[in-house]
Amino acid sequence: MADEKSTPVEDRVLMKGNEVLAEAAMRAGCRYFFGYPITPQTELAAYMAKKLPKIGGTFLQAESEIAAINMVYGAGAAGARAMTSSSSPGVSLKGEGVSYMAGADVPGVIVNVERGGPGLGGIQPSQSDYFQATRAMGHGDFFMPVLAPSTVQEMADLIYLAFDLADEYRTPAMILADGMIGQMMEPVTLPPARDPESLPKKPWATTGTHMEREHNVVNSLYLTPQKLEDTNRERFERYEKIKATQQRQELFMADDADILIVAFGASSRIARTAIRRARDKGIKVGLLRPITLWPFPEDAINQAIDGGCKALMSVELNMGQMVEDVRLAAHGRADVSFYGRTGGVLPTPEEILDQIEALAARIGCAPSAKAGE
Amino acid sequence: MAMPQDTSMKNPEMLCVLSGFGGQGVLFAGKVMANAGLLDGRHVSWMPSYGPEMRGGTANCNVSLSDDAIGSPFITRPTALIALNQPSIEKFGPTLENGGVAVVDTTLAMNVEEVELPEGVKLFAFKATQMAEDEGLKGLANIICLGKLWAETQFADLDVLEAALKKCVPPKHANLLEPNLKALHLGIEL
Numbered sequence: 381m382a383d384e385k386s387t388p389v390e391d392r393v394l395m396k397g398n399e400v401l402a403e404a405a406m407r408a409g410c411r412y413f414f415g416y417p418i419t420p421q422t423e424l425a426a427y428m429a430k431k432l433p434k435i436g437g438t439f440l441q442a443e444s445e446i447a448a449i450n451m452v453y454g455a456g457a458a459g460a461r462a463m464t465s466s467s468s469p470g471v472s473l474k475g476e477g478v479s480y481m482a483g484a485d486v487p488g489v490i491v492n493v494e495r496g497g498p499g500l501g502g503i504q505p506s507q508s509d510y511f512q513a514t515r516a517m518g519h520g521d522f523f524m525p526v527l528a529p530s531t532v533q534e535m536a537d538l539i540y541l542a543f544d545l546a547d548e549y550r551t552p553a554m555i556l557a558d559g560m561i562g563q564m565m566e567p568v569t570l571p572p573a574r575d576p577e578s579l580p581k582k583p584w585a586t587t588g589t590h591m592e593r594e595h596n597v598v599n600s601l602y603l604t605p606q607k608l609e610d611t612n613r614e615r616f617e618r619y620e621k622i623k624a625t626q627q628r629q630e631l632f633m634a635d636d637a638d639i640l641i642v643a644f645g646a647s648s649r650i651a652r653t654a655i656r657r658a659r660d661k662g663i664k665v666g667l668l669r670p671i672t673l674w675p676f677p678e679d680a681i682n683q684a685i686d687g688g689c690k691a692l693m694s695v696e697l698n699m700g701q702m703v704e705d706v707r708l709a710a711h712g713r714a715d716v717s718f719y720g721r722t723g724g725v726l727p728t729p730e731e732i733l734d735q736i737e738a739l740a741a742r743i744g745c746a747p748s749a750k751a752g753e
Numbered sequence: 754m755a756m757p758q759d760t761s762m763k764n765p766e767m768l769c770v771l772s773g774f775g776g777q778g779v780l781f782a783g784k785v786m787a788n789a790g791l792l793d794g795r796h797v798s799w800m801p802s803y804g805p806e807m808r809g810g811t812a813n814c815n816v817s818l819s820d821d822a823i824g825s826p827f828i829t830r831p832t833a834l835i836a837l838n839q840p841s842i843e844k845f846g847p848t849l850e851n852g853g854v855a856v857v858d859t860t861l862a863m864n865v866e867e868v869e870l871p872e873g874v875k876l877f878a879f880k881a882t883q884m885a886e887d888e889g890l891k892g893l894a895n896i897i898c899l900g901k902l903w904a905e906t907q908f909a910d911l912d913v914l915e916a917a918l919k920k921c922v923p924p925k926h927a928n929l930l931e932p933n934l935k936a937l938h939l940g941i942e943l
Contacts, residue, residue, distance in 0.1 A: 560826065565784070
């Protein structure tokens with residue numbers, strides 16, 4: 381018996397979220413990492429520095445975040461799987477480069493392990509870059525897939541997916557995590573390692589013509605308005621495909637729910653505890669956890685409303701950002717409200733429970749109201 | 754995911770804060786505890802302090818072991834506390850759940866009696882650092898305290914805890930395994 385118990389449960393290992401992002405990225409075929417240190421994501425870069433050269437990759441600590449994202453742009457244009465990571469203030473600096481990548485249709489992965497803002501803000505967990513990630517990472521008219529892990533396991537699963545989505549749709553893709561998921565250790569089963577040579581070829585990449593084809597051009601400059609409009613329209617057709625096929629979410633205790641908490645990442649974990657306690661009190665409440673923040677899982681919101689959900693409460697680590705997407709998706713068909721803490725302060729489950737109870741009473745779904753019907 | 758077969762006699766939920774000065778090994782002791790939970794097939798989280806407090810010299814981590822999925826890895830009402838210095842018992846002692854367990858190293862936490870602990874908290878205060886030095890186990894007050902906490906709470910089976918300890922001692926420091934095991938048992942037999 382002792383032997384059996386001392387064997388790890390399957391192949392699970394206990395690792396930090398930031399390190400798992402790095403390890404899973406390498407397993408996804410990433411061979412180029414460019415970054416600049418910042419709390420609370422630095423373990424990611426440190427792990428890459430140690431391990432990436434050993435598998436024939438390149439780790440480079442750039443002179444700045446701006447340099448780092450432009451190196452990702454270059455490596456991506458040459459067809460490599462490349463990534464950069466930072467935390468909120470550093471991610472702002474990358475905005476220009478991400479816009480150029482979007483404009484040139486170059487894939488690459490950007491990790492943001494968020495901290496409180498604006499400005500230098502703080503270093504504790506936050507979700508205050510939701511708007512930036514889903515709306516305006518840089519100038520111009522573009523979106524990118526944004527994936528929001530809520531566990532260390534999802535750090536592995538979603539960065540693997542991010543590289544695939546980036547390549548498939550020729551777009552930058554973002555992992556939007558936070559200091560909690562980045563710093564914590566949880567058991568994780570790592571995905572299999574893929575040989576970069578086995579990945580789908582990129583005939584558009586600037587890999588050298590070998591005198592066998594016309595040269596490829598990767599560029600975001602279009603001085604002819606019609607050409608630029610055509611390019612943008614083609615890109616938005618891809619966005620429509622992404623919206624139609626890539627919305628992802630997790631539902632928890634949602635089947636019979638009068639109320640759905642909408643929360644992602646760190647706040648979804650705390651909300652889950654609050655939801656269990658509210659269920660113990662007889663309140664029919666569940667969780668809708670967006671895994672893709674863009675595309676936002678509006679289909680799931682609509683299905684929930686069709687299924688009888690009366691109210692949606694967005695719980696975030698900011699002053700109210702995702703709630704706008706919830707409101708757009710609900711389109712006036714359900715009560716939409718918000719609760720959040722900011723600056724690196726996390727709500728307690730009790731706080732969220734209080735909000736759930738108040739909401740249940742307000743919309744007439746409190747257990748006592750039911751009993752009186 | 755294969756979960757352990759028999760959960761009927763499982764150990765209780767453990768919400769533990771381990772706190773001390775940087776270098777006293779509180780993060781390591783927390784990793785041992787978390788790995789014991791992993792080997793038991795339980796839900797586990799380990800959350801370190803990473804704020805300015807760390808730079809001021811104190812470090813802590815929050816370790817949760819549970820049969821249910823863990824919500825926030827930050828623990829607001831711990832069921833157990835290992836405090837290796839005075840600031841740690843002052844900061845976290847009062848946050849303990851009623852009836853919780855506190856293991857305190859009084860070599861550096863010299864005024865434990867001044868801290869008001871919640872009702873029913875079982876306090877185990879002893880000079881762990883001193884004891885480690887006397888036994889030739891310098892730097893292992895953390896593991897002695899972990900042993901004492903295990904003796905009082907049995908947060909995992911002992912063979913699982915020992916396996917976790919083995920897993921956490923890096924191969925290049927394999928010579929430290931024996932002293933670590935010795936420290937663990939010293940704590941258990943207190």
